Amino acid sequence: MIDIAGILIDNILYVLLITLGGALISLSVHFVPVGGAPAAMAQATGIGTGTVQLAAGAGLTGLVAAGAVMQVSNSLPLVLAAGAVGAMIMMSVTMIVGTWVYVYGVGCPPASAKVKYDPITKDRQDLYVSQGTEGHGLPTVSYVSGVLGGLFGGLGGSLVYHSLITAGMGPDVVMSNLIGLASVFAVGIFFVNAVIPSYNIGGTIEGFHDPKFKKWPKAVFSSLIATFMCALVAVLAIGGL
């Protein structure tokens, strides 16, 4: 058996950082324009897949980027920056290719059905929304929102990963075991925090201009509690190595 109280007291800072990372991931999902199955048929604005798949894609890319940087440096700002940039690139690439498909493949202009004017470009939206759809494609505001989602998701994911690795670092730790365990815990925490906000928004959202975005405090509160529990068990398991 391991010394539970001792490990917790030593690592309480990391538990809090992991919890913060989880809340950031939860917030990030609200920025990502997810359209789900309707968007896949160009009948709703956003990327045509589910929240979890997108968040997982962006988060795992961030995790890989953060992990690669951690091979050469342990500096927290550098790891966070790498994770954030990795996730932002992943989101941007997904969205630009999606836009090509919608514009050149499906043949519909990117348009939002939730606002009359794009808050960023001030372009008129409602004229371009096809009848019977909830918008289609990725208008500028959704694209910018998605990149912001990548930023927060990547920050959160790499914060969780960095905290787990640092919490488990010890004189007699086998590095491959620690990296494996930290990655698995980070992925688990990421999935939990990707699903909670997706229940909050009911599966689809256009970005920060969507009325559903205002519900984010509920999901972030839920994620804080859920991640705190996950962080406790993760740090106990990792600290006991």
Added chain:
Amino acid sequence: MSAGGPGGEAHGGVAPGKMIVFGLLGGLICIYAAHFLAMVNPVFSFIGALGAVCAIVWGADAVRRVCSYGLGTGVPSIGMIALGMGVIASLFGLAVGGLAGPIVAVIAAAIIGLVIGILANKVLGMNIPIMEKTMVEIGVAGALTIVGLSTTMAGTFMFAEVLELVVAPGYIAVIFIAGGMGILHPFNACLGPDEEQDRTLAVAFEKGGIAMVIAGIVSMVISTAAAIPSIVIGLLIWYISFAKFYELTKRDAYKVLGTGLLPTEEELQ
């Protein structure tokens, strides 16, 4: 009863209580049996994957019950949260529990699942009456799936071996996706107004068989003698349940007609 629209309670089939007994007890007994018998002879490590199959079928049934209400976000999300909770709880259980590892994992998964279920209903306002109960079931099923498949891969559930043989080489990612597929895919594939429990669970058994074959292939690293029973029994489970699924599909279909091959260009003219 679509994933996006409003739904109601799932009807018919085996009662939830029996599925819980099947998944929880079946899973735990198989995992412990695999652990102790594999010490005598590594051949018996395949029993762990049988426990995972029990847990997968139970998890798929719980997903079926909760998703019948309509989550608004697609069925895969709940499979992913199951394995997310499960992987955290199971590795924690194995790390701190020693011989009681699987039981600690079950308890940890139940607590995390209960909290997430309460948050989903009370804070996020999902208002699904069975959310708390099924989140506990799904989390525990996810944890047992991971422990069961890990036991087959490593030949034991002691943390040091699991860490070295399953987690560090990354096979845990395979377990994550194979187990997640087993729990989320059956209802996702069969949902609709004509969904039947036996047909959905036939898919769950089939996915469990595939997960077992994969676990067998990985356990080849440790010993070929341990790998062969897992692969053979996994293939057998896969074949029987797929044949059963095909039979039930024909039973539930209004009519099954052969359309023949696509017409050739000359025939069209």
